[in-house]
Amino acid sequence: MFTNIDHMAICVKDLNNSIYKYETELQLNCSYREIVEEQGVEVAFFETENVNIELIQPLSPNSPVYKYIEKKGEGLHHIAFRVENIDEAITDLKKRQFHLLQDTPRKGSHGSKIFFIHPKQFGMLIEIVEKGEL
Ligand code: V0V
Known part of the structure; x- marks a missing residue:
């Protein structure tokens, strides 16, 4: 079902500052930025040959990402597996009793559709993504 890892x-806390660090220190190129209102985040993407890296900054204290950074600090937030459908x-x-956080797809970046598996099921947050048109 999972065709590959779409992104990590x-x-x-500060997207501009982190983009600068990734570009100057890791020498990766930021190819895309987007505000995803529904998730309360701004994201930036860096492409590598196989897996993309997504930086996410919460836009307000209402974002789930804000709470996570407050508790655990900056770092790995989720892994996203790609599916065709x-x-x-x-x-x-659902049939296999996974603990899903949504039972209908939500809007992700690049026009993608996404949903999440609760972090308690695998000890990390997992996103499932169907690629969009962008
Ligand atoms: C929370 N926990 C995590 C975690 N987030 N563990 C590993 N990785 C994470 N990212 C743990 C947390 O430490 C708690 O463990 C427990 O889960 C319950 O969390 P909580 O802090 O009490 O918070 P909740 O329950 O209010 O919210 C947690 C969930 C929430 C996962 C339900 O963050 C959520 O709905 N996330 C999915 C949406 C999301 O993250 N969107 C932003 C990405 P202890 O302390 O009980 O042991 S947007 C995105 O990726 C886009 C747009 C895209 O890719 O296109």
Whole structure:
């Protein structure tokens, strides 16, 4: 079902500052930025040959990412697996009693559709993503 890892996401307090660090120190190129209102975050993407890196900054204290940074600090926030068909993935994982955080897809970056598996199930937050048109 999971065709590959779409991205690994790292939560940060200051997106501009982190982009600068990733570009100057890791010499990665920031190829894309977007505000995703529904998740209360701004994201920035860095492409590598296989897996993309997503930096996420909470836009307000209401964002789930804000709470996580307050508690654990900056660092790895989730891993995102790509699927061909997100509705089929939701149906299948629900049937297998996965602890899903949403039972319908939400809007992700790049016009993607996303949902999440509760972090307690695998000891980390997992995002499932169906690629968008952008
Ligand atoms: C929370 N926990 C995590 C975690 N977030 N553990 C590992 N990785 C994470 N990212 C743990 C937390 O430490 C607690 O453990 C427990 O889960 C319950 O968390 P909580 O702090 O009490 O907070 P809740 O329950 O209010 O919210 C946690 C959840 C929330 C996961 C339900 O953060 C959520 O809905 N996340 C999904 C949406 C999201 O993260 N969106 C931003 C990415 P203890 O202390 O009980 O042991 S947006 C994005 O990726 C986009 C747009 C994209 O890719 O396109």
